[in-house]
Amino acid sequence: MIEVTGVVKRYGAASVLNGATFTIGRAQLTTILGPSGCGKSTMLRCVNRLERFDAGTIRIGDVEVTGGVTPADDRDLVSRVREQVGLVFQNFNLFPHLTALGNVIEAPITVKRVDRAKAEEIGRYYLNRVGLSGKEQHYPAQLSGGQQQRVAIARALAMEPAVVMFDEPTSALDPKLVREVATLLRALDDLKKTLVVVSHDMEFARAISDQVIYFEGGRAVETGTAADVFERPSEPETRAFMAMLDHHADGERGRDAGAPS
Amino acid sequence: MTARRVWGIALVLVVLTAQGIGAQSPWERVRASCTLRVGIDATYPPFGMAEGRDYSGFDVDIARGLAREMGLAPEIINASFDGVFPALQNGTFDVVISAVTITPERQQTLLFSDPYIDAGQAIAVKKGSPIRSVDDLSGRTVGVQINTTAQFAMEKRTGINIAKYNTIDLALLDLQNGRVDAVASDGPVLRYMTRMTFTALTVAGGDYTAEQFGIVLAKNADDLRRAVNAALWRLQQSGEYARIYTTWFGEQQAAQSAASSSALAFDTGLVARTWTLFLYGVRLTAIMAMSSLLLGLPIGLGLALVRVQGHRLLAVPVAVYVELVRGTPLLVQILFIYFVLPSLGVNLPAYTSGMLALTLNSAAYMSEIIRAGIQSIDTGQMEAARALGMTAWQAMRRIILPQTFRRVVPPLTNEGIALLKDSSLVSVIGLTELARTGQELASRYAAPLTIWPLVAGMYLLLTFPLTRLAEYLERRWRPVTRGTE
Numbered sequence A: 001m002i003e004v005t006g007v008v009k010r011y012g013a014a015s016v017l018n019g020a021t022f023t024i025g026r027a028q029l030t031t032i033l034g035p036s037g038c039g040k041s042t043m044l045r046c047v048n049r050l051e052r053f054d055a056g057t058i059r060i061g062d063v064e065v066t067g068g069v070t071p072a073d074d075r076d077l078v079s080r081v082r083e084q085v086g087l088v089f090q091n092f093n094l095f096p097h098l099t100a101l102g103n104v105i106e107a108p109i110t111v112k113r114v115d116r117a118k119a120e121e122i123g124r125y126y127l128n129r130v131g132l133s134g135k136e137q138h139y140p141a142q143l144s145g146g147q148q149q150r151v152a153i154a155r156a157l158a159m160e161p162a163v164v165m166f167d168e169p170t171s172a173l174d175p176k177l178v179r180e181v182a183t184l185l186r187a188l189d190d191l192k193k194t195l196v197v198v199s200h201d202m203e204f205a206r207a208i209s210d211q212v213i214y215f216e217g218g219r220a221v222e223t224g225t226a227a228d229v230f231e232r233p234s235e236p237e238t239r240a241f242m243a244m245l246d247h248h249a250d251g252e253r254g255r256d257a258g259a260p261s
Numbered sequence B: 001m002t003a004r005r006v007w008g009i010a011l012v013l014v015v016l017t018a019q020g021i022g023a024q025s026p027w028e029r030v031r032a033s034c035t036l037r038v039g040i041d042a043t044y045p046p047f048g049m050a051e052g053r054d055y056s057g058f059d060v061d062i063a064r065g066l067a068r069e070m071g072l073a074p075e076i077i078n079a080s081f082d083g084v085f086p087a088l089q090n091g092t093f094d095v096v097i098s099a100v101t102i103t104p105e106r107q108q109t110l111l112f113s114d115p116y117i118d119a120g121q122a123i124a125v126k127k128g129s130p131i132r133s134v135d136d137l138s139g140r141t142v143g144v145q146i147n148t149t150a151q152f153a154m155e156k157r158t159g160i161n162i163a164k165y166n167t168i169d170l171a172l173l174d175l176q177n178g179r180v181d182a183v184a185s186d187g188p189v190l191r192y193m194t195r196m197t198f199t200a201l202t203v204a205g206g207d208y209t210a211e212q213f214g215i216v217l218a219k220n221a222d223d224l225r226r227a228v229n230a231a232l233w234r235l236q237q238s239g240e241y242a243r244i245y246t247t248w249f250g251e252q253q254a255a256q257s258a259a260s261s262s263a264l265a266f267d268t269g270l271v272a273r274t275w276t277l278f279l280y281g282v283r284l285t286a287i288m289a290m291s292s293l294l295l296g297l298p299i300g301l302g303l304a305l306v307r308v309q310g311h312r313l314l315a316v317p318v319a320v321y322v323e324l325v326r327g328t329p330l331l332v333q334i335l336f337i338y339f340v341l342p343s344l345g346v347n348l349p350a351y352t353s354g355m356l357a358l359t360l361n362s363a364a365y366m367s368e369i370i371r372a373g374i375q376s377i378d379t380g381q382m383e384a385a386r387a388l389g390m391t392a393w394q395a396m397r398r399i400i401l402p403q404t405f406r407r408v409v410p411p412l413t414n415e416g417i418a419l420l421k422d423s424s425l426v427s428v429i430g431l432t433e434l435a436r437t438g439q440e441l442a443s444r445y446a447a448p449l450t451i452w453p454l455v456a457g458m459y460l461l462l463t464f465p466l467t468r469l470a471e472y473l474e475r476r477w478r479p480v481t482r483g484t485e
Helices: A040-047 A071-084 A100-110 A116-129 A145-157 A175-187 A202-208 A226-231 A236-251 B002-023 B026-033 B058-070 B081-089 B104-109 B149-156 B168-176 B187-196 B222-237 B240-249 B251-257 B268-309 B312-327 B330-344 B350-375 B379-387 B392-429 B434-445 B448-476
Strands: A002-011 A014-024 A029-033 A055-060 A063-066 A085-088 A163-167 A194-199 A211-216 A219-225 B035-040 B048-051 B054-056 B073-078 B111-118 B121-126 B141-145 B161-165 B182-186 B201-204 B212-217
Touching: A002 A040, A014 A040, A014 A055, A014 A211, A029 A040, A029 A202, A040 A055, A040 A163, A040 A194, A063 A071, A071 A085, A085 A145, A100 A116, A100 A145, A100 B392, A116 A145, A145 A163, A145 A175, A175 A202, A194 A202, A202 A226, A211 A226, A211 A236, A219 A226, A219 A236, B026 B035, B026 B222, B035 B058, B035 B081, B048 B058, B048 B434, B054 B058, B058 B073, B058 B222, B058 B240, B081 B212, B081 B330, B081 B392, B104 B111, B111 B222, B121 B149, B121 B168, B121 B187, B141 B149, B141 B168, B149 B161, B149 B182, B161 B168, B168 B182, B168 B187, B168 B201, B168 B434, B168 B448, B182 B187, B187 B201, B187 B240, B212 B222, B222 B240, B268 B312, B268 B350, B268 B392, B268 B434, B268 B448, B312 B350, B330 B350, B330 B392, B350 B392, B379 B392, B392 B434, B392 B448, B434 B448
Parallel strands: A014 A219, A029 A194, A029 A211, A085 A163, A163 A194, B035 B073, B141 B161, B141 B182
Antiparallel strands: A002 A014, A002 A055, A055 A063, A211 A219, B048 B054, B111 B212, B121 B182, B121 B201
16 A cells, blocks of 8 residues: 655755655554654655655555655645545644534545535544544543544544554553553454554554554664564564563553553 | 836826926916815914814914905815925915914925914913013923924023923913923914913013914915915905904903813813714724724735745735834824825825825734734644645635634734724824814813813723624634633
8 A cells, every 4th residue: 555665854964764665555554663763753744745755755555756856746746645645643733723523524625525514424423433422512622632632533534545644642642541542443444444553652553553664763674563573573673672662561560551452 | 028118108107297287387276176275283273273174263264265365165174283284295285374484494495475464472471470581481491382483483592491292282281280381382372372261371571573474385386376465465455354353363352252161170061062073083083993904904914824825025025014014103104105105196185095004004013913823823733734635725724814813813902902093193194083183172172181081081982892892702712722621
């Protein structure tokens, strides 16, 4: 579904992505795992075209984006990319002046020109899917952090993209809510979406992922099933990271770090 | 090529306009219009007084008499003394009859008729004051009206502190309150005012200068001046001039009409008599402020959007415009549009000029308020909207601006109220809005303590709906900004 080949992204002299190359399969849940500052969030923003990149290609379905495209070509390309890729932000970025339902139906109405009644039907369906029936008329400020995240997920799903990406979905939540998010993500399996989660939370990644990509130094170091990457890491960077986290987890045994059944 | 053609057309227009003006002499133009437009500052009893649209006074009667002798209909146009000469020069009036002393300095830029009244300078003091003549003023503070010959005379003498006032009644009131030691002004005015209303004051000594008032014309109006002089001569021959003089300066007349009003008390009877006269002023202030707000808001929004999202080629001129407007006083902008633009071929009537100045001014301030509001919205909002596939414009319209307006209601309300009060500055180009109405009536009745509280009350009534509207909007949008956690 997503093919990333040799993507390079620089901010001035500092380079954040150094030839990242990986493939993400259709209708799978893939976690991009790695330490802070490894470029994984930037990778996500490049896929969604919130950031430009300097070299390489990203192919999403049948749309191919090449690094350093001129702005004129870009506009049409960007809208085709965003048609296929939804994004759930780390701090949700809900629209505070709109209700939960308003947040969800805004883009279908303005971008896809769906009529309001139809959009509300879609909106209610997805709010129900994320467990927020009855909260349609609440404003973001009247919802808890976990509920706000669910609105953000429903908002992304309502555009019916093939891919939904999540930037650090567990970072703003307490451990109990982390488990709920994991459950929710697995409960979306029947929608057959390609889900991409960026996280540094190993327990969370282990619990939810079909595929894990270990990211470090702006590159995908290792790709494999959750079991492969966690139990039998082959690259030295991956092994070092796992060892560090194992040690860390040992010290904090008993902390409810979100492994659902 | 295109640019050159535009310049060519502009040049032809300028030449044609210049020829059009040059083709008719001032007197021919006046005669063709059948109207004599006379500029008067009607805050100067007994020469000029206003009660709403109703003008009276010595100069007003002279103006009407002259017009009759010339076979014209008089049109009295009331303007502040600061503004009468520029308005004469740009053709808003044909003549100014407003207690103007003939001086060599003024003769350099203006044309004067033969003198129509002798009026020496005098000083007024409190009864019982040790000051007996103009020679006792050294080391004292003397009140004058701005830009009058009294001010010039006091400036020539050494050791005198000068306090300048917009109108003569304010100077006399301050004398009565003891803040100045004397007031210098035209003898006839001081004698009239001290007899009529400021009864605690008296004129010290006789006139210390011999001055004469003349009718003022634009520099090029030689033929009109001959016609005015001829009419003035006939007015004096017919005995009409003597009748007018007695009406305003005769002893018995003054004693008879010595009004009961007192400068130092709130006079409810006067409120009852004058409050309807304020309605014109209230209406003009309300219309000017409301229209410039309603026009300024969309313009300001447009300017803000250009600066935030527009191309640099547009954003830079907008920034320059905002800087120019914010960096210069509104008063100067009004004067520029009304008095300077005509010399560039753009001649707008006073009403349009005032409205234009207020609108351009409020648009600049509102654009800055809205721009700051837009930039205060978290960048994540724009990113979220763009990530959902909205274009930059859709995101601005549906996501950013609705949040911006909720934030900028309080500062926009402030701007609206400030604009409403600043609209009083349009009085310099002769528009009789609320504050100017107050000034005229305060002079006419020499009753500042009655008139100014009334003016203040009316401004409050005008701002009240604005603040209520702002409160309503804030209340309506409150649930959105309230956090429950």
